[in-house]
Amino acid sequence: MKLLGIGAHYDDCIFGIPGILLRAVDQGHQVTVLSVIGDYRNWAPVGEERQDAMIEGTQRLFEEKGMALKFLDYRSMDIEVNEVSKRALAEVVAEVEPDVGFLLWPRDSHPDHEVVSQLSKVAFNWGATVLGDSRRFRGPRRLYYYDNGPRHTFGFEPDTFVDIDEYWEDAIDWLGSVMSFVLGAEREHRVIESKQTLAAYRGKACGVQFAEALKSFQNYPVDIL
Helix, strand or coil: CEEEEEECCCCHHHHHCHHHHHHHHHCCCEEEEEEEEEECCCCCCCHHHHHHHHHHHHHHHHHCCCEEEEEEEEECCCCCCCHHHHHHHHHHHHHHCCCEEEEECCCECCHHHHHHHHHHHHHHHHHHHHHCCHHHCCCCCEEEEECCCCCCECCCCCCEEEECHHHHHHHHHHHHHHHHHHHCHHHHHHHHHHHHHHHHHHHHHHCCCCEEEEEECCCCCCCCC
């Protein structure tokens, strides 16, 4: 299958669903992650001097895990829901043709997350209308919201849990590598601690050690017998 995760920033999917993405790669699926923000020159940890190195370095860290990381050209706090932005995301969905899609939960303390969630909803579900060409557009058969953790997401009540015990060490190492590269070791530690707390909590909710939680965009039939 083909999987597409969309986030506002380079670290949204790698914080929210790293275990799921690694599990998908291990099972032979094709995984693509889209960061709508690809211009970090107005963000202090990167700035003008580190912009190119940051993009190339994070893409390399994703490629090492068997995934493709794509960037659009938007800056933080400079994204609007309009014809241009809707078309930009729909073009990526049309290119990837995902069987499964992941998008940010729409209620969040970060404005970028909320805007990108809305754009992702349009691109995944109504991309054919946006592009005006249903013949070359195939949206996902399954679509799930993911959360972005403490101090960001609120009002998120998951209905789908994924056991990531087998992939936990690799997931946390991968997240740590990306955070250390972009933010430095001190801030990396805080991100890792937040992810570990969240994954353990989700694990307790479904009876495993570590889990990641999702909210189905729609109700899907599941075989339980």
